[in-house]
Amino acid sequence: MAMIALSRRLRRTPFSDGVEAAGVKGYTVYNHMLLPTVFRSVEEDYRHLKAAVQVWDVACERQVEIRGPDAARLVQMLTPRDLRAMQPGQCYYVPIVDETGGMLNDPVAVKLAEDRWWISIADSDLLYWVKGLANGYRLDVLVDEPDVSPLAVQGPRSEDLMAAVFGDAVRDIRFFRFRMLEFQGRKLAVARSGYSKQGGFEIYVEGGDIGMPLWNALMEAGRSMDVHAGCPNLIERIESGLLSYGNDMTDENTPHECGLGRFCNTESAIGCVGRDALLRVAKEGPVLQIRPIEIHGDRVPPCDRLWPVMAGNAHVGNVSSAVWSPDFDTNVAIGMVRMTHWEAGTDLDVITPDGIMSATVREVFWN
Amino acid sequence: MAMIALSRRLRRTPFSDGVEAAGVKGYTVYNHMLLPTVFRSVEEDYRHLKAAVQVWDVACERQVEIRGPDAARLVQMLTPRDLRAMQPGQCYYVPIVDETGGMLNDPVAVKLAEDRWWISIADSDLLYWVKGLANGYRLDVLVDEPDVSPLAVQGPRSEDLMAAVFGDAVRDIRFFRFRMLEFQGRKLAVARSGYSKQGGFEIYVEGGDIGMPLWNALMEAGRSMDVHAGCPNLIERIESGLLSYGNDMTDENTPHECGLGRFCNTESAIGCVGRDALLRVAKEGPVLQIRPIEIHGDRVPPCDRLWPVMAGNAHVGNVSSAVWSPDFDTNVAIGMVRMTHWEAGTDLDVITPDGIMSATVREVFWN
Numbered sequence: 001m002a003m004i005a006l007s008r009r010l011r012r013t014p015f016s017d018g019v020e021a022a023g024v025k026g027y028t029v030y031n032h033m034l035l036p037t038v039f040r041s042v043e044e045d046y047r048h049l050k051a052a053v054q055v056w057d058v059a060c061e062r063q064v065e066i067r068g069p070d071a072a073r074l075v076q077m078l079t080p081r082d083l084r085a086m087q088p089g090q091c092y093y094v095p096i097v098d099e100t101g102g103m104l105n106d107p108v109a110v111k112l113a114e115d116r117w118w119i120s121i122a123d124s125d126l127l128y129w130v131k132g133l134a135n136g137y138r139l140d141v142l143v144d145e146p147d148v149s150p151l152a153v154q155g156p157r158s159e160d161l162m163a164a165v166f167g168d169a170v171r172d173i174r175f176f177r178f179r180m181l182e183f184q185g186r187k188l189a190v191a192r193s194g195y196s197k198q199g200g201f202e203i204y205v206e207g208g209d210i211g212m213p214l215w216n217a218l219m220e221a222g223r224s225m226d227v228h229a230g231c232p233n234l235i236e237r238i239e240s241g242l243l244s245y246g247n248d249m250t251d252e253n254t255p256h257e258c259g260l261g262r263f264c265n266t267e268s269a270i271g272c273v274g275r276d277a278l279l280r281v282a283k284e285g286p287v288l289q290i291r292p293i294e295i296h297g298d299r300v301p302p303c304d305r306l307w308p309v310m311a312g313n314a315h316v317g318n319v320s321s322a323v324w325s326p327d328f329d330t331n332v333a334i335g336m337v338r339m340t341h342w343e344a345g346t347d348l349d350v351i352t353p354d355g356i357m358s359a360t361v362r363e364v365f366w367n
Numbered sequence: 368m369a370m371i372a373l374s375r376r377l378r379r380t381p382f383s384d385g386v387e388a389a390g391v392k393g394y395t396v397y398n399h400m401l402l403p404t405v406f407r408s409v410e411e412d413y414r415h416l417k418a419a420v421q422v423w424d425v426a427c428e429r430q431v432e433i434r435g436p437d438a439a440r441l442v443q444m445l446t447p448r449d450l451r452a453m454q455p456g457q458c459y460y461v462p463i464v465d466e467t468g469g470m471l472n473d474p475v476a477v478k479l480a481e482d483r484w485w486i487s488i489a490d491s492d493l494l495y496w497v498k499g500l501a502n503g504y505r506l507d508v509l510v511d512e513p514d515v516s517p518l519a520v521q522g523p524r525s526e527d528l529m530a531a532v533f534g535d536a537v538r539d540i541r542f543f544r545f546r547m548l549e550f551q552g553r554k555l556a557v558a559r560s561g562y563s564k565q566g567g568f569e570i571y572v573e574g575g576d577i578g579m580p581l582w583n584a585l586m587e588a589g590r591s592m593d594v595h596a597g598c599p600n601l602i603e604r605i606e607s608g609l610l611s612y613g614n615d616m617t618d619e620n621t622p623h624e625c626g627l628g629r630f631c632n633t634e635s636a637i638g639c640v641g642r643d644a645l646l647r648v649a650k651e652g653p654v655l656q657i658r659p660i661e662i663h664g665d666r667v668p669p670c671d672r673l674w675p676v677m678a679g680n681a682h683v684g685n686v687s688s689a690v691w692s693p694d695f696d697t698n699v700a701i702g703m704v705r706m707t708h709w710e711a712g713t714d715l716d717v718i719t720p721d722g723i724m725s726a727t728v729r730e731v732f733w734n
Contacts, residue, residue: 004371005393005404006671008687009490009613026372029396032490032613037372099502104495123376123399125492128471132496135466135640136503246376246399273502304373320375 010034013059014149014211018219022229030060030123036231043326046235049198050327053157054230055218058195058202059149059211063110064119064127066134068141071115073271074134078119079109080255080272080282082265088113091176091191095255095263096126097274101281102251103258104129106243108193110178110204118204120150122245133273147208153218154200157225162201164221165214166190170201178204183214195232197240197367234323238332241292241365248290248320248334256281257336259290287339288317292362293350295331299324301354309335309359310349316341319350319359328366337361377401380426381516381578385586389596397427397490403598410693413602416565417694420524421597422585425562425569426516426578430477431486431494435508437501438482440638444500445486446476447622447639447649449632455480458543458558462622462630463493464641468648469618470625471496473610475560477545477571485571487517489612500640514575520585521567524592529568531588532581533557537568545571550581562599564607564734601690605699608659608732615657615687615701623648624703626657654706655684659729660717662698666691668721676702676726677716683708686717686726695733704728 004010004027011033013019019036026038036057039045048054066074076083079094086092088111096105096119105126110118119126131143153162162170166181170190173179178191189204205211219227243249249258255278256264266282269275293309300322309317317337325332333350341348344363349356371377371394378400380386386403393405403424406412415421433441443450446461447468453459455478463472463486472493477485486493498510520529529537533548537557540546545558556571572578586594610616616625622645623631633649636642660676667689676684684704692699700717708715711730716723 001370001373002391003368003393005395006368006669007395007611007614008670008672009611010395010671012672024369026370028372028374028377098498125495128492128495129499131465132499132501133503134499136500244374244376247374302373303375304377305375305379 013057014205014208015057015059015151015215017212018215019057019229024229031062031121033060033062035060037234039229039231042234045230046233046326048226048228049155049196049230049233049236051156052226052228053153053155053161053222054228055215055222056152056154056231058152058232061120061150063146063148063204064121064130064143065117065146066119066130066141066143067116069115070139070141071117074130074139074141075109075117075119076269076271077133077273078130080264080266080269080275080278082268083109086111089177089179091178091193093263095258095260097255097272097278098129098251099273099277101254101274101277103245103249103253103255104251106245106249106258106260110189110191112189118148124245147206149205149208149211151203151205151211151214152194152200153203154194154196154230155198158200161218161222161225161227162190165217173201183217184210186210195242196236197242198236234321235325235332236367238321238323238334239325239328239366241334243290243334244321254278254281254286256286257288257290288336289339289342291335291337291342292365293319293333293335293337293359294362295319295322295333295350295357295359297357298354300331300352300357308351309337310351311341316348325366332366333359380424381572381575382424382426382518382582384579385582386424386596391596398429398488400427400429402427404601406596406598409601412597413600413693415593415595416522416563416597416600416603418523419593419595420520420522420528420589421595422582422589423519423521423598425519425599428487428517429512430515430571431488431497431510432484432513433486433497433508433510434483436482437506437508438484441497441501441506441508442476442484442486443636443638444640445497447631447633447636447642447645449635450476453478456544456546458545458560460630462625462627464622464639464645465496465618466640466644468621468641468644470612470616470620470622471618473612473616473627477556477558479556485515491612514573516572516575516578518570518572518578518581519561519567520570521561521563521597522565525567528585528589528592528594529557532584540568550584551577553577562609563603564609565603601688602692602699603734605688605690605701606692606695606733608701610657610701611688621645621648621653623653624655624657655703656706656709658702658704658709659732660686660700660702660704660726661729662686662689662700662717662724662726664698664724667698667719667724675718676704677718678708683715692733699733700726
């Protein structure tokens with residue numbers, strides 16, 4: 001395996017000092033920023049995430065801030081999800097599409113006020129698309145990347161840890177809602193959300209200067225709860241069916257292919273630039289779709305490229321993420337499969353670097 | 368040092384098999400794609416680059432293809448460089464700015480025809496900005512990322528190696544011009560350009576399937592020339608004053624701060640979306656500018672963040688790239704310095720992780 005060559009271009013985060021002190025062993029790059037991938041081992045991190053509580057440096061979920069009189073109009077232009085009922089204090093998972101209906105990002109939109117939004121982005125420079133549209137349509141908005149760095153607290157004991165630092169008010173925060181809570185005199189948006197299915201919160205840390213004080217406060221308060229530095233875990237996120245933009249989908253895919261049709265209200269999302277392109281697929285459905293796939297046999301090698309999914313000699317899809325799951329004692333995978341072969345129970349072959357492995361399409365993900 | 372965690376999201380290139388076979392030891396990520404950073408050692412790669420010839424996988428210089436009746440108009444919207452005199456067959460280095468004059472990218476524009484251009488990009492999703500503008504202004508263009516992966520041949524012996532594979536026609540290609548030359552029945556754009564000052568070419572490999580055949584042909588033909596797999600070299604590029612977007616400049620900087628004023632024709636670049644914002648700085652000049660900086664004393668540590676540049680207690684700039692240069696027996700660095708302290712010969716202090724080191728502003732870069 002190769003080392004990562006550090007440079008300013010791979011931006012550090014307000015929590016990097018804490019991440020290094022905790023002994024980070026692997027990184028990926030996400031939105032031009034360092035994202036830890038492993039601390040002890042991927043399997044040890046996984047077991048701990050499911051049993052205790054972890055603090056995650058997910059500062060790489062950069063924000064695109066949109067403010068001004070046309071803010072709500074611009075956010076609706078980005079997504080086929082109808083945002084009219086959304087209230088300040090809510091978070092919405094919003095597929096973002098271009099004029100052809102291709103996915104450009106799959107962020108969480110955070111509505112701070114009618115005229116002020118954060119888009120908490122996956123790995124692509126969504127800022128450029130939003131700025132381009134704002135300029136071209138002469139919208140009355142300001143668009144930029146503020147000094148806001150999400151820190152996630154994930155795992156079954158996360159509510160207790162958060163309550164120890166932010167008070168019992170965190171217990172009342174509902175899923176995909178946020179409240180402004182105080183830390184060292186600063187009001188921070190605290191949402192019940194995060195990139196695992198083990199429960200938890202994301203703190204939108206506004207102002208890099210309080211990054212390490214907050215990191216340290218969580219580590220200190222969590223000592224008795226076996227808190228540990230962690231990161232999005234490959235095994236847990238595949239078991240949970242949490243998609244990764246760039247891995248499981250790209251701009252070649254519509255939201256419907258990604259299984260995100262339930263987040264699209266294509267008929268009513270008036271103003272979405274990709275609406276017209278999506279109307280047909282919204283009505284008829286996609287011919288290719290994300291599916292959970294179980295790969296039988298030995299542990300799969302690291303999945304760093306698409307693995308063809310075959311039905312005999314016919315290429316009917318691709319696996320995009322795969323890993324051995326200790327809890328389910330099998331290889332768990334995410335892939336796209338053609339309609340002809342996506343029924344649960346369908347047996348297929350996957351061409352991996354270690355050879356052809358048999359696989360079965362599942363009805364639902366594991367977690 | 369940490370490992371890089373591989374995944375489909377960090378895209379492989381048509382040359383990755385060759386890169387791995389050559390024993391790549393380090394990677395960075397650039398445009399969501401793997402970019403090698405070291406093969407033998409950074410210093411050994413450096414000496415070899417200056418003495419022989421290397422083949423570089425720079426597929427990460429992705430292309431934004433713009434074609435259609437409004438193509439030339441759209442490209443001019445992107446940059447304050449006046450493109451009216453540019454002919455098909457030419458390459459222009461073009462600062463790309465947003466509506467505030469902030470740098471979004473510093474690519475090479477390749478004019479294939481009046482109505483067909485490639486923008487060979489640095490590390491940001493320029494595609495999103497271009498698509499946003501095209502949509503907002505309702506331009507008659509198609510914008511996408513084609514299957515084109517640059518492969519660079521760099522070093523003093525690069526012309527001989529290129530001639531061995533593409534024929535003597537390569538010898539007639541002038542700097543920043545390209546010709547369509549044949550390889551295995553395919554016409555490829557071959558330009559005299561590249562991210563070193565050791566001379567060389569970039570081949571725009573259209574069609575990933577001929578990536579490895581071309582890699583292998585170059586390696587085979589170069590055996591007697593001591594050809595080796597290489598990559599953009601940190602030492603050589605700093606000595607040569609080759610800027611790196613994201614390292615030495617960001618969207619906070621104007622082209623003039625980056626020392627790129629000579630590539631701006633702000634008065635005549637009618638249509639550039641950042642023109643109005645740049646008129647004043649174009650006339651009066653910036654107050655902060657890129658400078659070559661020599662850092663005295665021991666070898667600097669790896670530069671993975673901005674290092675403050677001080678004049679006494681005054682913060683007058685930042686170093687953004689720095690490394691020990693064996694040939695010049697000193698630390699070579701790139702930084703931005705305020706007007707009050709940017710004169711060549713000015714002595715300053717640099718705050719590095721290893722302590723305060725004395726430094727001197729230079730008149731010109733080393734190569």
